[in-house]
Amino acid sequence: MSELPLKPRTQKSRKAATMAVAGGWGPGFIVKLILMALIDAIGIFGVIQAWRAGSTTILVVAIILLLVVNYVYFARRAIPGKYLVPGMVFLLIFQVYVMLYTAYVSITNYxxxxxxxxxxxxxxxxxxHTAVAPDKDPYAIVVLQKGTDYYLATVVDGEAEYGTSDQPLEALDGATITDGKITAVDGYDIVKPDRDNWDTLQTLAVPLSDDASQGFLMTERNGTQAKVYLPTVRYDKAADTFTDTETGLVYHDGGKGQFVDDAGKKMPGSVGWRAVIGFANYKTIFADTKMMVPLLKVLVWTICFAFLSVATTFFLGLILALVFNSPRIKGQKIYRTLMILPYAFPGFMTALLWKAMLNRDYGVINKWIFFGAEIDWLGNPWLARLSIILVNLWLGYPYMFLVCTGSLQSIPSEMMESARVDGAPPLRQFRSITLPLLFIAVAPLLISSFAFNFNNFNLIFMLTGGGPLPGTGSDTKIPGATDILISEVYRLAGVDLGTPDYGLATALSILIFVLVGAIAAFSFRQTRKLEEMA
Amino acid sequence: MKRLVAVAVVALGLTAGLAACGGGDKSGSGGESTTSAEATEEATVSADDDNPAADPADADDGNPAAGSYDCSDASQIQGEITVWVDETRITALQPAADLFCAEQGVKVNLIQKVFDDLRKDFASQVAAGSGPDITVGANDWLGEFKTNGLVAPIDLSGVADQLSPAALGAFSSEGQAYGVPYGTENIALVRNNALISETKATTFDELIEEGKAVGQKYSVIIPMGDAGDAYHMYPIQSSFGAEVFETDAEGDYTDTLAMGGEAGHKFAEYLAKLGQEGVVKSTITGDILGQAFTAGEVPYVITGPWNTSTWVASGMDISVLPIPSAGGEPAAPFMGVQGFYLSAKAANAFDAETFLVDYLTRADVQLELYKLGGRMPANLEALADPSITDDPVAKGFAEAAGDAQVQPSIPAMNQVWSPWGLTEVAIADGKVTDPAAAWDEMITNIETAIAENAG
Incomplete structure (x- = not known):
């Protein structure tokens, strides 16, 4: 750790510093105490909740974070930490954790x-795979409880018998039988199923005999009757296999989240689970030309869309900013307020509104502006792309207008004046002074705007849904004409079809992340040159 | 040191405060922290309301003991269940929820969700171990829910004879019931009697001619929308003999598509023609159908009971008729069944199952749902109720059902809806030049998707 350069201290700050070192109770310390107490309270509450819910990871992370935060703010040495820790904590929770989790999902078949x-x-x-035996009558039973264990007891040929899931029916001593029903058992309580024990009772399946094919008893909700159930499959815990009781076929864990037979075929009526499958999802993306070729096309359009969106909004915003920056314009403030109105509405609502306005048969654009011509704005691939860019221009120019206005006003007027004195024509002034100075301030925003539009899911989803789809659109994995990468990921994720593939979708998201990251890093390097130039 | 103690004391105090605020977990059903005010209230209630903790006697009738509870008093609530419903059913279910609470002391939290979100939210949340105890849903979700292990089998043997076998079958798979059906629905031809009072047409072409003769903006409307609507097109398609799946000997659907070939081609050609006539277009959605019908711009529409109940309530004079055949065979619509699923991860499966089996199957509950949603009850006693048998609209839908086919609930159906609808849009909007070829392309794509998913 390098020492921070020490600045000469004023009388007052030295006094404050001595106080802090001495552990005084200045107003600053009291505020800190209250804030830290609040944070600790929330943290401890979280720890307790995590403990109750039994989630170890959250418990451990919460405890570590609490300790770190307390150390940093109460130790005298960790001065840089005091500034960095809040940001780091949020970065960990909202960025790093999310990224790691996404990466994890991408190597599973979730x-x-x-x-x-x-x-x-x-x-x-x-x-x-448990069916009621059709030809067997239900048994009259009682549910017995001893400690935390439950048993089913019934009367067979006048004798009381009882059993559990692991122990088939066997003789029960100490039972009182009245009218063929068990009314009391020494050492056991007769209980009713209720909301607290039902989860346990539902797993209580008592075999009728050692021969499992005879079936087993499971209590009904009234606790007085049990039907005979016959399993069509049997699970062997030790071997982790299912056996079909009719065919005798054995199904084992195939390593891909399914029970499969020896040939690798899925067990009929099997239910799968989430399993780690390595890089299979990435392999699918790169090896399957049916997936890769459309994705490359989508990538090209995504870059075009993001670039055009930034370019059009920036130039419109800049021109408007220049125009309304001129002191000769009257009512500047009113115009400026009106100008940022599109920015004030939620983007997805605006997109939906535009979708309705661009409707071929009923939209106002066709009705009023084109005199009822049936222009299929959102149905023709090129018109749909144009519509997307135009709507995004409407949505995006106020931001650029604001940003440009701000940085134009920060350009020192002396510079412009000296240029004017030197006799530079207005265009030259703009090109050599205004624009370079503007770019220094605005370039990082342009890059972030590019990154934002690269993943502008809302607009695409709300306006065209990625469509129009090529051909009949019956291949649900093929992207539409306006699909950008992130909306294509959503399509491939298949949530709308009821057959989601989150593993594949997250693998694609990771690739997009790498791509956007690389583009942003490259662009920031370029802007540094810009600064050097100026 | 002093400072550390101070921090610890303040932090502990605040934690205790937060814990008290957030202490709504399910560990205790009454809670030990009864304040004196609550205690007195409880005492007075139990004094004039004889023994709310009803004795668990008379268990022989099969139902858990029914007591009487005052649900406005939080201390009498023994437990709670969560039920997801959409906005069209939340009001109709409230009486059943109140009755359940009064008799079982279990609060039913009816959570309103958008119908389109129910399915995917249920799938993702139950898989993650949360989600509701019960959700309302359509029978064709069963395939997805079952293969993902999201729904638990329900023992309906005690009430099976009270429910329509077809409705019960729609919620069953391999002999096990996975949901409680409450209503069946099918679409039909609905006529605006203010525009035309008699229908002579026996074929769909004649119907279009009749509709045109009325001279309004539209002749007949079948709703479509951007993503297509194969459900509303199905009566037309089935009248060409192009049924969606093949059925096995027991009448259960198999994974083999049956809508390809000659019959499918004929339907595709006819669909293109309907598009040219303006009967179906992607720009005509269900909303536009509703607006056009109430505005008197169209004499005939194909729609279901969810629309007619509002139209009748608003005082329109309508008739519900069977859909005329377009291809020669009977125009059979899908019969959809709506019901309630029990989550495999229900937090309170005991009460949830009681609510499902002993309450939601009841005739009065299903009749209430019929009144507000217009779907024919699955409960046979409710179905025979005069309010249904004497209702011309209900009778019309029953006649239109004719030999309606139960909407498939097999998992393969998931692969069908979207390509099916989109292809119909492409054909109806004239985006493809050869409808039959487009239809073949769709069949191939669906078959590939089904094979991939089954593998």
Missing amino acids: GDQHMGSKDAAITAIQSQ
């Missing part, structure tokens, strides 16, 4: 048929 955990999948397979 999606349709692979939604939950393996345990949940096994439970689901078992419950889906």
